[in-house]
Amino acid sequence: MKALMSLGALIGVAGLLLLGGMTFGVIPSTTVRLVEGYMPIQLLLEIASYVIGFTGLSYMLSAMGMALPRFWQGIGFWIFLMLYLKFRVYPPIPFSVRAMYGTVGLVTVFMWVSANEEDWKKFKQPIMNVLDAQTGMNRLLRYVYLVLIPILIGGFSFNAMMPKSEEPIELRTVHPAPPASTKVHGKTYTLQTSQNPYRVNPEGKYDQEYSNANIVEQGMGRLMKPNANPWDEKNQGYLKYVREGGEIFFQNCHFCHGDNLNGRGLHAFAFNPIPANFTDPGTIAQLQETFIFWRVSKGGIGLPNEGFPWASVMPPWEQHLTVDEIWKVVLFEYWHTGYYPRTWD
């Protein structure tokens, strides 16, 4: 038990030093990198190891006779959480979201310290001690608090009222509801019933199963299946069209959506909102092929009213590409990310 706990304590100390060092720039902030695509799970794991670390730490401290009162444990953990959210998580989350997490964290800490009557008593004991001011130390503390709290709160409100020029927060609909049908190059496509004409097997028949069997493999790298090279000249059907779609993608789309379809293209850094990341399971993996067809054809300018702020520079590609080319690009995007388009059934 003791060995286990000291291991935990070691994790806790190391983690705190690492985080502190990275926050204050003592050690390079890239020492522990956030790996793209695995960020949420990585952060959860990190927090979990901190919790383990703290458990070990508090156990070791109390074993050494320097037990930290429950009161400070609770406050300390909450402060740690807030600092972690502010300095560790990247890209930075806005204050309003952090405030939400902070509230949840506070409630959690409260639940923890008030799990039973005894714990709750232990927790509020220091507060009561200061209020009662039985000892000289506590009396001093009481006066310090009496003066400090109004000054702090006054200071905070002064700070909050000073005119600031922080960027206003904008919310935006990521996937606005599509129309029932869309007219591209003079032809009307019903979004519910349309199919990608290039999702076909070598015999030329629409074949979802065949195409799904030939997309890239999920997992690191998302590489093509060994026997499904779109650059093989003998290809017929699906893979041939994937290659044609890729050629169009790399002449038109990669400038923003990136070589790896992750929204990190050559020009992407200049735009806000940043271009869509197709490798994210929240984008094309959630949508029907026809939805993509509609968004590509009509671009940012074709967004419905609820799709504001319309800051999208996505062009209506119908001005640059034919219907066939758009379908092929859509086909390529699903191939390259290894996602199956959603279907209606």
Add this chain to the structure above:
Amino acid sequence: MKDSITQKAGIITAVAFGVVLVSTAGYSTVSAQGLPEGFKKGELAAEPSAEMIEAGKRVYFTKCVWCHGVDGAGDGPGADRLWPRPRNFNQGTFKIRHTASGELPLFDAKKPIPGQNDLFETVTHGLPGSAMPPWEGILSEEQRQQVLSFVTTQLVKDRKFTDKQSESQTVLQLADLKPKPATDESKKRGGELIVEKKCVECHGMEGRGDGNAFNLKDDWGFSIQPANWHKCWNFRGSRQDPYSVSNIFRTFSTGVNGTPMPSFADNTTVDERWDIANFVNSLCERDPLGNPLPIDPLTDKPKINFVIPSDMVEGEIPTDLEHEAWKKAPRRYVAMGGQITHKPRNFVNRLDDIWVRSLYNDKHIVYLLEWDDRTKSVAEGKLPWAPTQVNIDVKEQDPKTGEEGSIAAHQNNYAVYNDAIAIETAVKWKELPAPIKPRYLFGTNEQFPVDIVKWEADGSLRAFKGTGWDKDFEERDNYEEAMKLLKAEWKNGRWYVMIQRPVGNKKDQDYDEDTFFEVGQYIPTVFFAWDGHNGDAGRKMAVSAFYYTFMNPPVPQETYIYPVVIAVGVVLLEGWILTRRSNRKKGKAL
């Protein structure tokens, strides 16, 4: 077979001679073994295994082939619209190396160690400033090594990484060389050396890459431009640590193969190279306190703040850049991307950022715009389009590289138009639905137009009204007199333009056509920029995202009153709690 080998050897010898000729132009600092200072002889790495090569082929044909092409000749489908172009692997010419000029880069399929594997680092971190992205986090280390095994054995055709007869490795011992502290003295010496070593001939007097912007060509005959030392985040090989002197030191020591940038290893001492690196590094853009700009780890460019604050000045707004008010005004980095929405599209964008400052007084607001442009361009002929025209019918699909009229052939060879800059602001932005932004490019409709102010290098300052994405502009002649060009100067590769316009009031201006600037409000602002030597005109331009102009208000009185009231309230609350607690205790004691 034999013939081709002798031929290749011949080419290599010729190249080597060329290098020697270039590099021995100055005096020579050669160590006892005949190697330049800071270098050591290295060993060629063993050939990667057949499995590695086969696995790498799969990576290559999933990720790389689209730009680098089936045969690795840098001619994939994406290549024709890229500049700088994707690498042609066939000749084995690679830019970022620790090896001496002309040599193959370090690559060992078994050693993915930074500093000992140049190609691995290039793939891991990409090449900032070009279309090559970092593959870290996308491909595993092993996959990166696999694809390099494929490229170095199958696609590098003219040379062989394992051929001891023709190849050698002279490795810069960067890890053992300690950077010299960047003292003023060192930087001063570096500043003198870059003149002495003729760096300024290409990189320009201020290092903005404007020295010889037209005539430089790479090994394949494509136009190429010298680096701008003020944008260190665009230095190849600098990802995530752009303010590192070591990167500059390495480039300077080994040269950039395939380009006119030679190695200076033979005619400078290590000490001199550190001085130069310190000087070059000191030029990179920094914040007002002289600290490096914070770099966004997702884009590897400076972090963006979308609010452009404007400070108030009493009386006339100064036109002198050295004036204290301008020195104190916060400077914002505005990132620019190519306009690829509407024809003619700007795939090759050469203006990737501008710097904006702003001041205002009771009548006017002034924008100071600074941006690096290697060439001052004033139109030689007539513009192909009227400045109001946005729907232009142009044949746009450029032919393949090598054919007449391709992007590659055009580069640095366009008809010259005016350099220009424009500021688009929303009209009646207060009435726009949340979040008070009009449609991004050129306004929403007749009801919610945008107000565009455009300066061109011929000295004109014009105002337009945009009423929609595909609507021609309307020129607003009556507004033009209200504006004033306070400054327009091009110096050593940088434009300085200062534009003054009214803040707007209902008496003198038209509420339905002009943007009214209000103190303490977020006014949506977009910037457009044109590089005349890049053939930019009309919609072929660089665009920014939406920024906000924010005129900093004077501090209102309430700011000082309310916090005091709140603090007093807290004191009262404290008194109440304490009284209650002590009463309760007394009650208990009784």
